[in-house]
Amino acid sequence: MSNIKHLEDICTQVRRDILRQVHKVNSGHPGGSLGCTEFFVALYNEIMERKDSFDMDGIGEDLFFLSNGHISPVYYSVLARAGYFPVEELNTFRLIDSRLQGHPTTHEGLPGIRIASGSLGQGMSVAIGAAQAKKLNNDDTIVYSLHGDGELQEGQNWEAIMYAAAKKVDNLISTVDLNGQQIDGSTDDVLPMGSIKGKFEAFGWTVLEIEEGNNIEAVISGMANAKAKTGKGKPVCVLLKTIMGNGVDFMMHTHAWHGKAPNDEQLAIGLEQNPETLGDY
Amino acid sequence: MKTYTYTEKKDTRSGFGAGLAELGRTNPDVVALCADLIGSLKMNEFIKENPERFFQIGIAEANMMGIAAGLTIGGKIPFTGTFANFSTGRVYDQIRQSIAYSGKNVKICASHAGLTLGEDGATHQILEDIGMMKMLPGMTVINPCDFNQTKAATVAIAEHQGPVYLRFGRPSVPIFTPADQKFEIGKAIKFTEGTDVTIIATGHLVWEALEASKALNEQGISAEVINIHTIKPLDETAILESVSKTGCVVTAEEHNIIGGLGESVARVLATNTPAPQEFIGTNDTFGESGTPAQLMDKYGLNSAAIIEKAQAVIKRK
Numbered sequence: 001m002s003n004i005k006h007l008e009d010i011c012t013q014v015r016r017d018i019l020r021q022v023h024k025v026n027s028g029h030p031g032g033s034l035g036c037t038e039f040f041v042a043l044y045n046e047i048m049e050r051k052d053s054f055d056m057d058g059i060g061e062d063l064f065f066l067s068n069g070h071i072s073p074v075y076y077s078v079l080a081r082a083g084y085f086p087v088e089e090l091n092t093f094r095l096i097d098s099r100l101q102g103h104p105t106t107h108e109g110l111p112g113i114r115i116a117s118g119s120l121g122q123g124m125s126v127a128i129g130a131a132q133a134k135k136l137n138n139d140d141t142i143v144y145s146l147h148g149d150g151e152l153q154e155g156q157n158w159e160a161i162m163y164a165a166a167k168k169v170d171n172l173i174s175t176v177d178l179n180g181q182q183i184d185g186s187t188d189d190v191l192p193m194g195s196i197k198g199k200f201e202a203f204g205w206t207v208l209e210i211e212e213g214n215n216i217e218a219v220i221s222g223m224a225n226a227k228a229k230t231g232k233g234k235p236v237c238v239l240l241k242t243i244m245g246n247g248v249d250f251m252m253h254t255h256a257w258h259g260k261a262p263n264d265e266q267l268a269i270g271l272e273q274n275p276e277t278l279g280d281y
Numbered sequence: 282m283k284t285y286t287y288t289e290k291k292d293t294r295s296g297f298g299a300g301l302a303e304l305g306r307t308n309p310d311v312v313a314l315c316a317d318l319i320g321s322l323k324m325n326e327f328i329k330e331n332p333e334r335f336f337q338i339g340i341a342e343a344n345m346m347g348i349a350a351g352l353t354i355g356g357k358i359p360f361t362g363t364f365a366n367f368s369t370g371r372v373y374d375q376i377r378q379s380i381a382y383s384g385k386n387v388k389i390c391a392s393h394a395g396l397t398l399g400e401d402g403a404t405h406q407i408l409e410d411i412g413m414m415k416m417l418p419g420m421t422v423i424n425p426c427d428f429n430q431t432k433a434a435t436v437a438i439a440e441h442q443g444p445v446y447l448r449f450g451r452p453s454v455p456i457f458t459p460a461d462q463k464f465e466i467g468k469a470i471k472f473t474e475g476t477d478v479t480i481i482a483t484g485h486l487v488w489e490a491l492e493a494s495k496a497l498n499e500q501g502i503s504a505e506v507i508n509i510h511t512i513k514p515l516d517e518t519a520i521l522e523s524v525s526k527t528g529c530v531v532t533a534e535e536h537n538i539i540g541g542l543g544e545s546v547a548r549v550l551a552t553n554t555p556a557p558q559e560f561i562g563t564n565d566t567f568g569e570s571g572t573p574a575q576l577m578d579k580y581g582l583n584s585a586a587i588i589e590k591a592q593a594v595i596k597r598k
Contacts, residue, residue, distance in 0.1 A: 056354060057354060057355050057356050058354060058355070059355060059356070063354065065351075105382060105383070106382075106383050106384055107382055107383070107384065114354050115350065115351075115354075115379060115383050115385075116378050116379065116382045116383045117378070118378065119374050119377075119378045121343075122343075122347050122374075122375055122378060122379050123347075124347070125343070125344045125345075125346070125347020125348050125350075125351065125375075125379070126347045126348070126350050126351040126354075126379055127351060128344075128347070128348050128351060129347060129348035129349060129350060129351020129352040129353075129354070129359075130351040130352070130354045130355060131351070132336065132348065132351070132352060133351065133352045133353075133354060133355025133356070133357050134355060136312070136333070136334070136355070136357065137355055137356070139355070155343075156343040156344060156347065156375070159339075159341035159343060159344035160344050160347065160348075162339075162341070163338065163339065163341065163344055163348075166339075167336075
């Protein structure tokens with residue numbers, strides 16, 4: 001395992017990148033991005049077996065699909081910091097002629113992205129297809145996906161959840177970001193979903209929980225555990241308990257920063273709480 | 282004038298099934314998906330010969346489109362199969378984001394398109410699918426006219442890199458194109474030469490256009506019948522060449538005239554050489570239950586209707 005301090009430094013820098021991206025264009029989604037920082041950093045720096053270069057088919061390497069595409073700021077930052085494209089390009093987030101569209105897309109050819117996402121509920125189906133292609137190719141690497149908890153209100157997810165278990169897609173680890181928040185309020189206020197764990201289990205998945213989804217060590221050990229559960233006839237679901245807006249005190253524990261950018265003063269406070277580690281872009 | 286006859290009738294969906302079976306034998310990257318309509322889509326032969334390359338999705342078309350998109354990552358060429366209604370309207374956003382915008386090499390194969398689905402009625406008779414699909418950037422839209430052309434189109438789209446919508450139907454219709462005719466995406470086929478009126482037809486209406494041209498010929502009207510099997514990309518050159526000679530056009534399709542082939546032809550003419558045009562198609566309406574022949578007659582989608590429109594459009598020159 002990499003030095004935990006180093007991974008935490010990456011997380012701090014990624015949080016800075018998130019804040020600076022959305023601040024510059026006064027738009028974007030910082031809350032869920034901050035909440036999933038440790039997950040992304042763990043995945044790309046510790047968990048996934050991946051090649052240095054990017055090709056669409058990704059044969060012989062683990063793949064990742066982001067279904068809740070609005071948390072693109074964390075995705076872009078982690079991809080850039082992992083070497084997929086120059087970190088300076090984060091400066092172009094949401095600007096005209098950029099490869100860093102508001103929501104991730106393959107359309108502009110940004111390395112690291114394999115599917116467009118933004119319209120919710122589609123990513124798990126895509127991840128299943130990629131996992132089944134791996135099986136056809138006798139490729140024993142793994143497919144990862146990430147979904148918001150509110151996103152599970154989209155019906156297509158449940159078609160996919162039913163299918164993945166029925167067809168024994170056991171090279172798939174789908175993580176749900178359980179931050180309990182969505183645009184109009186808490187998930188319990190908007191549309192209570194009952195036990196997500198119970199639902200996945202009832203559909204035939206192996207379900208693991210990561211209680212401290214903003215603790216990099218907990219995320220790494222939880223995801224390693226999930227990886228160990230693959231190849232056993234069932235798809236694996238990880239319920240990742242996170243705090244929306246984590247790492248920036250005034251953004252935490254609220255849905256208010258789901259899709260809102262900080263002003264100059266708020267940015268300064270957020271950056272002060274997350275001092276530069278790897279160097280700003 | 283060249284005339285066409287037939288000795289056998291078959292459904293175009295069987296042409297798809299035959300083409301898919303051929304691909305199963307010749308292209309190891311081709312995989313097939315179906316949402317609980319194997320028999321209706323005539324996919325049995327492919328499945329029997331390539332069980333490991335077939336994915337039964339169940340009644341979950343949105344999931345099917347997403348899985349198809351995912352299968353392309355890893356080099357597969359997925360062919361999805363369900364009715365045209367469930368291949369388009371039901372899953373428009375999945376096609377838009379996960380397939381078209383993502384540039385995935387998925388072949389969306391849609392049977393039972395249009396009124397000729399018959400007795401099941403309007404819930405299943407989609408007449409808007411060409412419009413929806415042609416509006417998607419990067420989507421190729423193909424509506425073949427008989428068994429042979431559908432089979433050839435099925436085989437051809439596997440070689441095309443990019444998303445394709447392939448539309449075909451349920452009823453048995455005359456087989457009048459040669460079995461060995463190569464299918465060229467985006468290339469119109471001129472069936473008859475004519476000087477008085479151009480009839481541009483797609484799908485099941487091509488045979489009706491040929492029947493109409495025979496009758497028109499007997500009335501001394503020389504009709505040029507052009508088969509546009511690829512609605513997008515459209516063979517603009519073929520359209521302009523023909524209409525510049527005849528000076529008027531009738532378009533014929535089993536689809537709403539709003540959003541269909543006819544509007545695409547009108548755009549080409551309007552921006553190049555405007556000419557009188559008449560439209561054969563449903564006119565902003567849903568279908569209903571009935572036999573295919575009854576429906577095509579009631580909604581004016583047959584040779585008799587084409588003849589009338591041809592006579593009318595010539596007068597407008």
